[in-house]
Amino acid sequence: MSAFLKKLRQHMLIILGICLVATLAFGQEGHPLDGTWSGDRIVNGEKVRVLVIMRLLPDQRIEGTIIENGARIPLRDVNLDPSAWTVSLTVDGPGRSGEQISYSMEGSIKNLGSARNRIIVGQWRDEKEEGDFSLNMN
Amino acid sequence: MKNPLMTFSSVTLLGMTIWCASAVAQPVDGETIPTPRMANGQIYLGLSPGQKGFWGSSGRIFGTRGRSHVTNLEADEIPFQPWARSLWEYRQANNEKDDPHARCLPAGVVRLIQTVNGFQVLQHPELNRVYMVFGGGVHTWRVIHTDGRPLVDIDDPDTIPTYMGYSTGHWEGDTLVVETNGFNEKTWFASGSLPSTRYMQLTERISRPNFETLRYEVTVDDPGAYTRPWTGGFDVAWNWTGWDGSEKAELHEYFCQDNNLDVMHMTNE
Numbered sequence: 001m002s003a004f005l006k007k008l009r010q011h012m013l014i015i016l017g018i019c020l021v022a023t024l025a026f027g028q029e030g031h032p033l034d035g036t037w038s039g040d041r042i043v044n045g046e047k048v049r050v051l052v053i054m055r056l057l058p059d060q061r062i063e064g065t066i067i068e069n070g071a072r073i074p075l076r077d078v079n080l081d082p083s084a085w086t087v088s089l090t091v092d093g094p095g096r097s098g099e100q101i102s103y104s105m106e107g108s109i110k111n112l113g114s115a116r117n118r119i120i121v122g123q124w125r126d127e128k129e130e131g132d133f134s135l136n137m138n
Numbered sequence: 139m140k141n142p143l144m145t146f147s148s149v150t151l152l153g154m155t156i157w158c159a160s161a162v163a164q165p166v167d168g169e170t171i172p173t174p175r176m177a178n179g180q181i182y183l184g185l186s187p188g189q190k191g192f193w194g195s196s197g198r199i200f201g202t203r204g205r206s207h208v209t210n211l212e213a214d215e216i217p218f219q220p221w222a223r224s225l226w227e228y229r230q231a232n233n234e235k236d237d238p239h240a241r242c243l244p245a246g247v248v249r250l251i252q253t254v255n256g257f258q259v260l261q262h263p264e265l266n267r268v269y270m271v272f273g274g275g276v277h278t279w280r281v282i283h284t285d286g287r288p289l290v291d292i293d294d295p296d297t298i299p300t301y302m303g304y305s306t307g308h309w310e311g312d313t314l315v316v317e318t319n320g321f322n323e324k325t326w327f328a329s330g331s332l333p334s335t336r337y338m339q340l341t342e343r344i345s346r347p348n349f350e351t352l353r354y355e356v357t358v359d360d361p362g363a364y365t366r367p368w369t370g371g372f373d374v375a376w377n378w379t380g381w382d383g384s385e386k387a388e389l390h391e392y393f394c395q396d397n398n399l400d401v402m403h404m405t406n407e
Contacts, residue, residue, distance in 0.1 A: 030323030030335040082224035113236030
């Protein structure tokens with residue numbers, strides 16, 4: 001893939017992300033995970049900007065996508081434990097260059113009642129590394 | 139009565155009472171005024187010609203206190219999904235301090251009917267619309283289409299979820315049946331901090347068994363937040379005077395956004 005096409009793809013993903021934010025940014029008072037989140041994942045001491053979109057399905061499953069480094073990677077096994085408001089999920093899919101990206105995230109919801117300042121903080125880990133992450137509901 | 143002055147006063151007072159009652163059709167000594175009707179027989183759910191007043195105090199769709207229906211579910215009987223129950227309990231434990239309505243954001247359609255400052259129902263059969271005009275909260279309104287249109291497709295990307303949703307109504311006898319979907323998730327849709335999701339569809343049944351009573355019943359069908367559809371309701375009382383006791387008896391001017399000092403008192407203590 002040429003550099004131009006890669007750049008174009010990256011821009012398209014950003015535009016797609018913005019469109020999804022515009023469509024889904026209304027999930028604040030319903031299911032606490034439903035909506036769009038943005039934040040950082042700390043990898044080797046560096047912040048990696050991430051955008052996470054989660055959507056409650058009528059059967060109570062939660063589907064979602066994470067966008068990082070220009071790649072749109074599906075989420076699987078998204079779980080919310082409402083007794084403690086803890087969250088776990090797995091990121092699993094191809095990165096921007098086609099490499100496999102797999103890691104898990106476990107965190108807890110803070111400011112649950114706030115539609116504007118709700119956050120998820122916790123840790124991510126893969127087979128080799130781990131680090132912190134923080135997501136703010138948009 | 140031997141005192142002529144007392145007799146004159148009593149008769150005059152009685153006459154004035156009858157005149158006032160006939161002028162605005164207010165009930166006298168527990169009299170029940172029949173439900174007002176249009177020339178075509180359809181009942182007025184709100185203001186009718188020659189009358190004054192508006193709908194005021196209401197109840198809840200769960201619990202049986204006050205004007206709430208005795209058939210309502212109690213809170214522990216509401217078929218919450220697990221996350222919805224935990225969220226509801228969290229809100230209750232925190233005295234509803236995060237209530238968006240207290241921050242002057244629009245309330246849900248049930249909550250608006252329950253909000254203080256009252257509401258009016260205006261029927262326009264010629265326009266195939268019923269308007270509900272709310273005096274409380276953000277002083278907003280709601281439109282119910284009675285032209286037979288279907289509900290919106292919430293999976294259609296062109297359907298923009300809204301605070302009030304999209305309402306379509308029809309008459310079953312003297313009951314207006316209103317179905318609504320297409321809600322956003324920015325409200326607590328009913329009094330008592332009940333959560334909802336975009337999957338919610340409401341079926342409201344609104345009737346007026348007598349002049350002074352609006353009977354409201356709603357079935358909540360939201361597989362996102364509840365494990366099965368459930369129904370609750372309450373009666374709403376007609377207000378003959380303004381909130382200040384004046385004879386004007388109109389919804390008064392109230393804007394939540396103006397001088398909203400309540401929100402600072404919303405704490406979890």
